[in-house]
Amino acid sequence: MLNHIWLWMIILSLLIAAGSDIYHETATPEKERQTETQRNLNEDTKLGQVTSAAIEAVGRAVKIAIGLIGVMALWLGIMKVAEEAGMIHIIAKIVRPITKRLFPSIPSDHPSIGAMIMNIAANMLGLSNAATPLGLKAMEELDKINPKKGQASDDMITFLVINTSAITIVPATAIAIRASLGSGNPQMIVIPSIIAASMATIVGVTTVKLIQYFQKKNSKNSATAEHGGQNGIH
Numbered sequence: 001m002l003n004h005i006w007l008w009m010i011i012l013s014l015l016i017a018a019g020s021d022i023y024h025e026t027a028t029p030e031k032e033r034q035t036e037t038q039r040n041l042n043e044d045t046k047l048g049q050v051t052s053a054a055i056e057a058v059g060r061a062v063k064i065a066i067g068l069i070g071v072m073a074l075w076l077g078i079m080k081v082a083e084e085a086g087m088i089h090i091i092a093k094i095v096r097p098i099t100k101r102l103f104p105s106i107p108s109d110h111p112s113i114g115a116m117i118m119n120i121a122a123n124m125l126g127l128s129n130a131a132t133p134l135g136l137k138a139m140e141e142l143d144k145i146n147p148k149k150g151q152a153s154d155d156m157i158t159f160l161v162i163n164t165s166a167i168t169i170v171p172a173t174a175i176a177i178r179a180s181l182g183s184g185n186p187q188m189i190v191i192p193s194i195i196a197a198s199m200a201t202i203v204g205v206t207t208v209k210l211i212q213y214f215q216k217k218n219s220k221n222s223a224t225a226e227h228g229g230q231n232g233i234h
Contacts, residue, residue, distance in 0.1 A: 017046035102205070103155045112141035116159055123166040135163050154212050161208050165200035168193055
C-alpha cells in the first residue's frame with residue numbers, strides 16, 4: 001500500500017511540475033521569451049527544481065545512512081555485550097510486571113524484551129539515533145513470533161506507540177539545537193518535554209489498549225455467534 005502511495009506522489013509531483021512549466025511557457029509572451037537570457041532550467045523551471053530536490057534528498061539520505069552505521073554498530077554491540085553478561089535478563093526481570101501487562105503475548109525471556117528496553121532507555125536519554133537500530137531490532141524479534149507475517153501484531157503496535165511518543169528525560173538533541181541557535185537557557189525545555197512526552201505516551205498506550213480490547217471482544221462475540229449458528233443448523 002505504501003509503495004502505491006509513494007509511486008502516485010512521485011507521478012503527481014512530476015505531472016504538476018510539468019504542467020506548471022507548460023502553462024508558464026504558453027502564458028509568457030513571445031517577446032519576453034526572446035529577450036530572456038539563457039536560463040538555468042534547474043532553478044527556473046518547476047520540473048528542474050523537483051529534480052534538483054530529489055537529487056539533494058538522495059544525497060542527504062546516503063549521508064544519514066553512513067552516519068548511522070557507527071551508531072548502529074555501537075549500540076547493537078552494547079546490547080549484545082549486555083545480553084551475554086546477563087544484564088538484559090536482570091533488567092527484564094525488574095520490569096517484567098510492566099512488560100507483562102503491556103505485551104502479554106511475549107514470553108518474559110524473549111530477546112525482543114531486551115531490545116525494547118534498550119530502545120526506551122536510549123529515547124529517555126534523548127539519543128534518538130541510537131534508539132533507531134534498537135527499535136528496528138525489537139521489531140525484527142517481534143516479527144519472529146508474529147502469527148500473521150506482514151501484518152502488525154498487537155504487541156508491535158503497542159511498542160510503536162511507546163517508541164513514537166518516546167518519554168525523554170534528557171532531550172539532548174533539542175537542547176543542542178537550541179544552544180547552537182543562541183538560546184540563553186537551552187535546558188529550559190526539560191520539564192515541559194517530560195510532561196508532554198509522558199502525556200503522549202499515556203494517551204497513546206491507553207487508546208491502543210482500548211482499541212485492542214474492543215477488537216478482541218468483538219472477535220469473541222462474532223466467533224460465539226457463528227458457533228451458535230452452526231449448532232442451530234446441526
